[in-house]
Amino acid sequence: MTGDATILIAEDDADVLRAARIALAPHAARVETISTVDGLDQILASGRFDVVLLDMNFVSGERSGGDGLNALARTRAFDPCLAVVLMTAYGGVALAVEALKRGAADFILKPWRNDKLIAAVAAAANITRSRREKETQHLDAVERSAIERALARHEGNISLAASELGLSRPALYRRMAKHSL
Template identity: 60%
Template sequence: MERAQSYLVVDDDADVLKAAATALMRPGVHVEAVASPEGLAAKAQGAAAVLLDMNFAAGARSGAEGFDALAALQDADPSLSVVLMTTYGGVALAVEALKRGAVDFVLKPWRNEALADAMAAAARLTAERRAGAPLNLDDLERRAIERALAIHEGNVSRAALALGLTRPALYRRMARHGL
């Protein structure tokens, strides 16, 4: 039996989250909705694809917050495919999104089938990238430490416990990885 693919949808509008989750729900697909880009890299761990809004502050239209979140996701997992979405967009913004590493760009309101197709294509790309990426123990260790710290909101003692390390051992590994 195949494991369900996990999509992460990030938008500050509860109605958009509900609509996207409904549009993306398919057999073999699990959709998680998140209202903020805070701690997104940890939440996206293991996701097949991310659908990310570009604006989170009231009145924002520049997409800066979305670009910042995209960069954080790419730093945490370069193989993860991200589809950016916005209500306020045009060709220039879409081109900029693709230049910065998004795999697709969707305007709200979307057509449900087009959104599902974009996310399925993004998930396939993530799988291809991960299958071809050689495993690097240092990268895996760094990501595990970053994830534990994010989950435990920077509390080193709790992160060390979750990782099965002593606090001094975690501090040494954090120093080795520049964390």
């Protein structure tokens, strides 16, 4: 993490929240914290975050992780590019697998090792960055990627690639020339 990321930490336990902030703050441009996910949408809308570190339980005594999965879903609905790292003290394989299938970028068990937490959050911030870059592309880049994939899939067969892309062969030749393919 090059120190330029903005991190949101959502954790109901004040001591854990403080520990996470202390661990991450030196490695981030900005760390914002919340202790409940009730107003998660507003918080997400208020700023441009690069990664969310999200606890899985926000109700005292609750251990199922449902809150965290729900908050993950709401985060992904708000911004599908924004990578989320989930953390819990009560997770098994099933919950970890479910979390990643639902789109979490990583899954951390408490208590964590600071170096692993920092690395996981940094990697997640990079995932967000990559997704955002991929989202904002010139049509030319989008077209070039599609042509490259079609040619790869058809092993260089111009006729088949053109057909798949909905182009005539001369038209595909021109697009290939335009993109130096």
